Amino acid sequence: MRYQLFYWPEIQGRGEFVRLALEDAGADYADVARTSAGMDRMMAMMRGPREKRPPYAPPFLKAGKLVIAQAAEILLYLGPKLKLAPKGEADRLWLHQLQLTVTDFVKEVHDTHHPVGAGLYYGDQKEEAKRYAEGFLSERAPKYLGYFETVLKRSGGPWLLGRRFSYVDLSIFQIVEGMRYAFPKGMARIEKKVPGLVDVHDRVMKRPRIKAYIASERRIPFNESGIFRHYPELDR
Amino acid sequence: MRYQLFYWPEIQGRGEFVRLALEDAGADYADVARTSAGMDRMMAMMRGPREKRPPYAPPFLKAGKLVIAQAAEILLYLGPKLKLAPKGEADRLWLHQLQLTVTDFVKEVHDTHHPVGAGLYYGDQKEEAKRYAEGFLSERAPKYLGYFETVLKRSGGPWLLGRRFSYVDLSIFQIVEGMRYAFPKGMARIEKKVPGLVDVHDRVMKRPRIKAYIASERRIPFNESGIFRHYPELDR
Numbered sequence: 001m002r003y004q005l006f007y008w009p010e011i012q013g014r015g016e017f018v019r020l021a022l023e024d025a026g027a028d029y030a031d032v033a034r035t036s037a038g039m040d041r042m043m044a045m046m047r048g049p050r051e052k053r054p055p056y057a058p059p060f061l062k063a064g065k066l067v068i069a070q071a072a073e074i075l076l077y078l079g080p081k082l083k084l085a086p087k088g089e090a091d092r093l094w095l096h097q098l099q100l101t102v103t104d105f106v107k108e109v110h111d112t113h114h115p116v117g118a119g120l121y122y123g124d125q126k127e128e129a130k131r132y133a134e135g136f137l138s139e140r141a142p143k144y145l146g147y148f149e150t151v152l153k154r155s156g157g158p159w160l161l162g163r164r165f166s167y168v169d170l171s172i173f174q175i176v177e178g179m180r181y182a183f184p185k186g187m188a189r190i191e192k193k194v195p196g197l198v199d200v201h202d203r204v205m206k207r208p209r210i211k212a213y214i215a216s217e218r219r220i221p222f223n224e225s226g227i228f229r230h231y232p233e234l235d236r
Numbered sequence: 237m238r239y240q241l242f243y244w245p246e247i248q249g250r251g252e253f254v255r256l257a258l259e260d261a262g263a264d265y266a267d268v269a270r271t272s273a274g275m276d277r278m279m280a281m282m283r284g285p286r287e288k289r290p291p292y293a294p295p296f297l298k299a300g301k302l303v304i305a306q307a308a309e310i311l312l313y314l315g316p317k318l319k320l321a322p323k324g325e326a327d328r329l330w331l332h333q334l335q336l337t338v339t340d341f342v343k344e345v346h347d348t349h350h351p352v353g354a355g356l357y358y359g360d361q362k363e364e365a366k367r368y369a370e371g372f373l374s375e376r377a378p379k380y381l382g383y384f385e386t387v388l389k390r391s392g393g394p395w396l397l398g399r400r401f402s403y404v405d406l407s408i409f410q411i412v413e414g415m416r417y418a419f420p421k422g423m424a425r426i427e428k429k430v431p432g433l434v435d436v437h438d439r440v441m442k443r444p445r446i447k448a449y450i451a452s453e454r455r456i457p458f459n460e461s462g463i464f465r466h467y468p469e470l471d472r
Contacts, residue, residue, distance in 0.1 A: 055387065
């Protein structure tokens with residue numbers, strides 16, 4: 001099966017959680033919006049007047065006739081197929097639950113630079129962003145990451161599901177990378193309290209396909225259009 | 237199967253999307269945190285030192301040995317069991333995708349009164365809330381609800397999946413109710429553009445079990461601790 005991923009071509013964003021799974025599994029896929037005329041195709045699938053089940057927003061994945069949106073749901077679907085999730089119902093639901101908590105965290109990361117409105121410029125909500133980011137770094141991020149650290153410990157490790165590697169480990173890798181990029185100072189403090197997650201990050205980084213992906217042009221660099229943005233004034 | 241729902245006992249909140257499904261199906265369930273010592277049990281399941289797979293936050297559902305968190309995931313699990321979802325994979329994924337979009341919308345509703353930080357009082361972010369709510373009522377809510385209206389139209393109706401009633405119709409009912417409570421003026425304007433959703437709301441309201449539930453003490457009234465809050469200064 002050749003998968004077709006649809007996501008904004010210039011950012012890692014929410015699509016990156018799916019890209020990492022496809023890359024780690026060595027899956028055959030096209031990152032459609034980064035190919036010629038791909039953006040037009042993506043927009044047509046969302047807004048075309050004949051689409052019976054249009055996705056609300058990217059990322060979405062086309063797998064044969066199926067079109068699946070929402071990063072966590074794409075991973076729910078892909079997980080067992082890419083051997084990045086267990087097959088039993090209880091384990092799959094637990095993994096999806098963790099990924100939905102990643103989703104909630106990612107939304108709060110986004111809101112550090114857009115607390116007042118996604119439709120406004122950062123410059124028009126900079127003061128509010130400073131207040132938001134302060135609470136984010138002192139309360140919210142430690143709470144979320146502390147939760148994942150607890151989950152990791154209780155699983156017995158070395159991965160969040162215990163001995164079994166899964167797509168949520170890839171998401172933890174991405175969160176650590178993103179937090180280090182966006183909030184180098186704040187994250188340095190937080191990392192002291194979540195050494196297990198840092199270990200997960202380090203081990204993911206050494207996986208051959210991830211290593212090759214990160215070194216390739218397929219990995220879009222972090223930038224100030226994505227979810228994780230480095231604005232020094234927000235990092236205290 | 238007697239289900240056990242765990243959610244904050246004094247608000248509708250995110251738990252209400254699950255309560256509506258259980259009620260519409262006439263399922264046997266306990267709303268645990270509203271019973272004696274129930275809050276202690278809920279907190280122990282989240283923070284107890286021996287829980288191997290603790291939920292991050294309520295709502296969560298105990299079904300036999302399974303503990304499932306995240307409202308959308310609980311509905312993914314319960315849907316076919318309560319006959320509120322189709323059984324085929326493509327349809328179930330589509331329905332879940334719609335519910336995850338409901339989840340995203342509900343988070344933005346929450347942020348109308350807490351744009352700067354969930355840990356701060358409303359009074360400490362009132363000015364920011366006004367700015368946020370303005371964009372919410374003029375851009376975001378019409379966009380989300382317009383999307384669901386499109387989905388409804390393309391399905392052929394009368395429900396969001398077409399002829400088949402599902403849990404997402406119950407969520408649309410709850411959104412219309414909540415928006416009317418929180419933003420009577422703003423929602424009156426928006427409703428003109430989403431007549432189909434208003435129809436879905438009206439038809440859900442007439443379902444015998446929903447009617448009985450709404451009239452019962454089990455339905456917690458909307459209030460200013462929940463997701464949908466009525467602050468007149470935010471409704472313009």
